[in-house]
Amino acid sequence: xxxxxxxxxxxxxxxxxxxxxxxxxxxxxxxxxxxxxxxxxxxxxxxxxxxxxxxxxxxxxxxxxxxxxxxxxxxxxxxxxxxxxxxxxxxxxxxxxxxxxxxxxxxxxxxxxxxxxxxxxxxxxxxxxxxxxxxxxxxxxxxxxxxxxxxxxxxxxxxxxxxxxxxxxxxxxxxxxxxxxxxxxxxxxxxxxxxxxxxxxxxxxxxxxxxxxxxxxxxxxxxxxxxxxxxxxxxxxxxxxxxxxxxxxxxxxxxxxxxxxxxxxxxxxxxxxxxxxxxxxxxxxxxxxxxxxxxxxxxxxxxxxxxxxxxxxxxxxxxxxxxxxxxxxxxxxxxxxxxxxxxxxxxxxxxxxxxxxxxxxxxxxxxxxxxxxxxxxxxxxxxxxxxxxxxxxxxxxxxxxxxxxxxxxxxxxxxxxxxxxxxxxxxxxxxxxxxxxxx
Amino acid sequence: xxxxxxxxxxxxxxxxxxxxxxxxxxxxxxxxxxxxxxxxxxxxxxxxxxxxxxxxxxxxxxxxxxxxxxxxxxxxxxxxxxxxxxxxxxxxxxxxxxxxxxxxxxxxxxxxxxxxxxxxxxxxxxxxxxxxxxxxxxxxxxxxxxxxxxxxxxxxxxxxxxxxxxxxxxxxxxxxxxxxxxxxxxxxxxxxxxxxxxxxxxxxxxxxxxxxxxxxxxxxxxxxxxxxxxxxxxxxxxxxxxxxxxxxxxxxxx
Numbered sequence: 228x229x230x231x232x233x234x235x236x237x238x239x240x241x242x243x244x245x246x247x248x249x250x251x252x253x254x255x256x257x258x259x260x261x262x263x264x265x266x267x268x269x270x271x272x273x274x275x276x277x278x279x280x281x282x283x284x285x286x287x288x289x290x291x292x293x294x295x296x297x298x299x300x301x302x303x304x305x306x307x308x309x310x311x312x313x314x315x316x317x318x319x320x321x322x323x324x325x326x327x328x329x330x331x332x333x334x335x336x337x338x339x340x341x342x343x344x345x346x347x348x349x350x351x352x353x354x355x356x357x358x359x360x361x362x363x364x365x366x367x368x369x370x371x372x373x374x375x376x377x378x379x380x381x382x383x384x385x386x387x388x389x390x391x392x393x394x395x396x397x398x399x400x401x402x403x404x405x406x407x408x409x410x411x412x413x414x415x416x417x418x419x420x421x422x423x424x425x426x427x428x429x430x431x432x433x434x435x436x437x438x439x440x441x442x443x444x445x446x447x448x449x450x451x452x453x454x455x456x457x458x459x460x461x462x463x464x465x466x467x468x469x470x471x472x473x474x475x476x477x478x479x480x481x482x483x484x485x486x487x488x489x490x491x492x493x494x495x496x497x498x499x500x501x502x503x504x505x506x507x508x509x510x511x512x513x514x515x516x517x518x519x520x521x522x523x524x525x526x527x528x529x530x531x532x533x534x535x536x537x538x539x540x541x542x543x544x545x546x547x548x549x550x551x552x553x554x555x556x557x558x559x560x561x562x563x564x565x566x567x568x569x570x571x572x573x574x575x576x577x578x579x580x581x582x583x584x585x586x587x588x589x590x591x592x593x594x595x596x597x598x599x600x601x602x603x604x605x606x607x608x609x610x611x612x613x614x615x616x617x618x619x620x621x622x623x624x625x626x627x628x629x630x631x632x633x634x635x636x637x638x639x640x641x642x643x644x645x646x647x648x649x650x651x652x653x654x655x656x657x658x659x660x661x662x663x664x665x666x
Numbered sequence: 667x668x669x670x671x672x673x674x675x676x677x678x679x680x681x682x683x684x685x686x687x688x689x690x691x692x693x694x695x696x697x698x699x700x701x702x703x704x705x706x707x708x709x710x711x712x713x714x715x716x717x718x719x720x721x722x723x724x725x726x727x728x729x730x731x732x733x734x735x736x737x738x739x740x741x742x743x744x745x746x747x748x749x750x751x752x753x754x755x756x757x758x759x760x761x762x763x764x765x766x767x768x769x770x771x772x773x774x775x776x777x778x779x780x781x782x783x784x785x786x787x788x789x790x791x792x793x794x795x796x797x798x799x800x801x802x803x804x805x806x807x808x809x810x811x812x813x814x815x816x817x818x819x820x821x822x823x824x825x826x827x828x829x830x831x832x833x834x835x836x837x838x839x840x841x842x843x844x845x846x847x848x849x850x851x852x853x854x855x856x857x858x859x860x861x862x863x864x865x866x867x868x869x870x871x872x873x874x875x876x877x878x879x880x881x882x883x884x885x886x887x888x889x890x891x892x893x894x895x896x897x898x899x900x901x902x903x904x905x906x907x908x909x910x911x912x913x914x915x916x917x918x919x920x
Contacts, residue, residue, distance in 0.1 A: 228779055236778075560762055563762075568775060568779055569750045569752075569776065
């Protein structure tokens with residue numbers, strides 16, 4: 228028999244006992260649906276976290292803070308400080324202080340000489356803070372934490388406008404979310420582009436309020452890491468810093484609170500670098516400190532669901548074995564006839580194995596199609612204006628790609644084939660004469 | 667005259683040691699081209715076992731089977747399957763049809779196994795159905811047919827691969843005498859007009875009488891072997907024609 232004939236015959240045989248076939252396919256469907264859905268949400272989450280990671284600066288970037296007794300440095304990273312992307316109103320008297328210990332010039336020199344650290348990338352952050360930002364449209368005041376864009380962190384999801392340009396002489400900034408745009412008095416994120424935002428702070432020496440204008444060039448999609456941070460370009464940061472510290476004595480002026488550097492991540496792990504930093508009294512934070520927890524949380528959920536999926540599939544496999552054994556039993560005389568007419572053992576084996584593979588194929592296809600339909604429904608309802616993911620328009624809860632779906636289908640087909648081995652062997656070993664005599 | 671099948675010192679023992687049962691004892695038998703041979707015996711005489719061994723469905727415990735002078739006991743299973751598929755046709759008492767398949771599907775099964783293309787096997791199956799006069803039932807399901815029609819479908823299936831030999835195991839056993847006669851006519855027609863060698867296993871003396879050779883079996887031994895009529899020459903010449911056609915067809919398939 229030709230392979231094509233075997234496949235069509237197998238399909239034909241499956242159709243002969245529709246109820247049994249459909250029930251077996253349903254069992255496989257449940258397992259494959261679970262697995263496809265979890266692997267798609269894993270892909271969705273991973274893509275999201277990767278996007279977030281590249282916003283932070285990706286692999287090989289480490290930020291450093293001076294260690295102090297009451298502060299381990301993590302608070303300096305405004306992780307999820309404003310997960311919803313909504314700005315907080317400023318009321319007079321609020322303070323916005325980092326509460327950090329300064330890093331000494333000696334420490335910076337030591338970092339530059341440290342093995343693994345790429346010397347030229349060490350960036351001593353002259354970090355600016357503002358008391359509040361003020362809209363030039365409606366005069367509303369909001370508290371704001373500022374952040375810079377390192378050269379490595381080129382990937383920000385934008386809702387409108389463009390990235391800030393670190394080489395520009397203009398003072399540029401990106402708003403953290405579209406809520407910022409609307410709360411600043413603009414109709415939407417597009418209208419805010421090109422408008423001016425005032426940075427206001429009180430001079431540490433004179434206590435006088437100083438206002439400094441900058442241009443809004445982009446509005447970010449909300450993200451876990453830069454969430455809530457107004458991203459400013461380097462020239463703006465430097466000018467703010469100059470203004471901020473102009474009445475300070477020069478010893479105070481040059482204080483550095485955070486430095487960032489790239490390291491050779493092919494040769495050194497983040498932990499290597501961190502333990503080196505620890506020796507000189509610095510605290511290192513890298514992408515995995517932030518993403519690690521998030522990832523491991525999702526990983527546990529995904530693993531649980533995948534295990535459930537495979538347990539369901541195991542039950543389905545027993546279903547396949549049972550179905551095929553019954554089929555072999557019922558078709559004993561047919562097998563005898565085929566053998567008498569010259570069909571070889573291997574072809575008999577194959578015809579039953581192909582039946583199981585077809586069951587696996589249809590079951591997993593059904594699981595995939597239903598999963599995609601439901602997944603797209605969930606994605607679009609989550610992104611709807613009242614959906615729970617409305618603040619993350621670029622994040623798909625479930626992400627279907629051939630790379631996530633096809634391996635699942637192929638795996639299930641292979642599992643179905645393995646399930647068919649015993650019954651198919653039984654069929655292939657049947658003696659033609661005894662089979663023909665079978666009542 | 668050519669020997670189509672030759673059995674030498676066939677012995678078949680079922681079971682082992684104490685439970686051993688000798689079904690065939692030292693059988694020597696040659697089947698010639700174009701013959702119609704009846705193998706007659708009571709149930710349990712060993713006639714079915716003999717047919718199964720002659721048809722290469724079973725292997726003898728001792729002795730050998732020569733097909734066209736070639737020793738079949740040395741062949742591998744795969745080669746045996748091929749030989750059976752190409753040279754032999756089978757007609758069974760219980761028909762053995764795939765009930766839910768159409769008449770056509772049932773008839774072309776041997777050609778499907780022989781890996782023939784879709785169009786060709788359909789064409790040849792239709793020709794076979796024409797011979798048994800069932801062209802009108804091509805698309806019917808096998809279950810919807812009467813007993814006589816079913817057996818005619820089985821004959822069509824047995825001849826669809828242009829076999830040298832047709833083995834018929836009690837072909838009229840499940841039929842009333844009138845339809846049984848039609849089936850018998852059809853089988854002997856194939857023997858006379860197309861020169862197909864016919865081996866019929868039966869306990870029906872009337873059917874046996876129609877054959878030109880009757881081999882009687884009892885307790886696993888041949889007790890008589892009579893050639894009744896001598897009109898074999900005619901059948902043999904006919905056979906040569908169909909053999910040529912068979913070879914031609916086989917070549918076409920390649």
